[in-house]
Amino acid sequence: MDDFEPSVVAFLCNWCSYAGADLAGTSRLKYPANVRPIRVMCSGRVDPVFVMEALKEGIDGVLVAGCHPGDCHYQSGNYKTNRKIKLIKRLLSDLNVDPGRVRFEYISASEGQKFADTVTDFVAQLKEMGPNPLKEGCK
């Protein structure tokens, strides 16, 4: 499986993680190019349906990143997302899909390095896991 390149969708909060990803880019930090970022106004906007749809369509990993605790522009969007992701992971295990395919991180606007490291690590982890089993089924 050496040539397997996992696909990753990243839902990034406009106020922090998206800027963090931008910083990683402008600072020319090295990280795998497998990520397709989607900007959301708050990590709290990420409904489980987004994550499930991505996985169902065969995306190998979903990253959700939001502001650090206490920093969410809408007070508690990040906390709620945190719990939502916990639940998604629980349901994924019931579906026999590795819950490691979904990741939630706090990444601030100044943490370009953390963004690059998170993506690097996530992609490596997904490579080990292999392709998303949902990709094969036609249903």
Place this chain on the structure above:
Amino acid sequence: MEGLILVKDGDIASGCNELFKTFLTSGKLEAILVSQETPNGKMAFPALISDPEKLRSNILSPILPVSEASEISRMTINKGSDKPVGVVIRPCQVRALTEIVKLNQANLENIVVISMDCPGTMDVNTFSNLPEGKVPTDIIMDHLLKGTDIDQYLRSSCRTCKDPVPMNADITIGLFGVDLGSGFLVQAHTESGERLLEGVKLEAYKGEREKAIAKVRGGKDAKREAFISSKKEIKGIEAIADFYDKCVNCHNCMNACPICYCKECIFHSSVFDSDANKYVHRAKNKGIMKMPDGALLFHITRMNHMILSCVECGLCEQACPSNIPLMDLLIPVAENAQRELDYYPGKDPDEKLPMVVFREDEYRSVGEK
């Protein structure tokens, strides 16, 4: 406050009906929402009744055609009642009501909740197509009096019910641990419950209720455990896709569910509308695409949205035209999810929903497994 209400000839249903009548005639209640039999006795539906003469309730009638909690939501979502209204609902529906109050979908202002020990209910079709000579209420009475096994008639959610005895009701009508040949038990748990029972003639109760409840619970718990472990093979994406094979995307399950309340469901919105090019693009992704393709996503998303509050009433399963045994999957998944987030739907009205609370120390990063 608690005590027995004596009835003639062991006719519990009429005894309860009389009690409800006095609530209306005394003016203590403006109206009462209670399951009412249709004149031919072949069906029963909740009805909101203000005229005591129109009361023809039968709390033993083992059927739950629609969510009573949803009906209370329909009545009170904008405003509670100015005057007291009683609602006679099953224990799972009290739990559902507790959840939808937390979801801001119902308002209990001046709503007096009356519930009863629940022996279980039958699927609508089982109920209305019983063999000649079988009367639903007799089947239930037989079970209560002699312990006859009635599992063959019950919906799977009722066979495996977690809480056949109500919690958070203002008044409980007790059937377990009561000599039903002579009467039934009433218990008031709150001030508004006590106000209703004021002046009602009560005899001292000396039965062993706790013991009887423990026995009923024990039996159901064992069946629930066996049920969950017998459904272990519905795991893995293939098995789950097979499980929903017969789904025709009607969304009846969602409409029947007391917890699913969104007025504009994302699955009825234009979010998934697309154009031919995008469809072809998606088909190319895997080389094949089922049409419509949404069933699995719908079910998994629905689980994500309501599983923590799922009270296992089984109304989704009853509503499914394809007879998909939805509880086979929902019960084990609900059990796991609710344990994971340490939440018991319907138990504590003051406990916040798990999705709106957060402890500073939890899941600092959920990246790791």
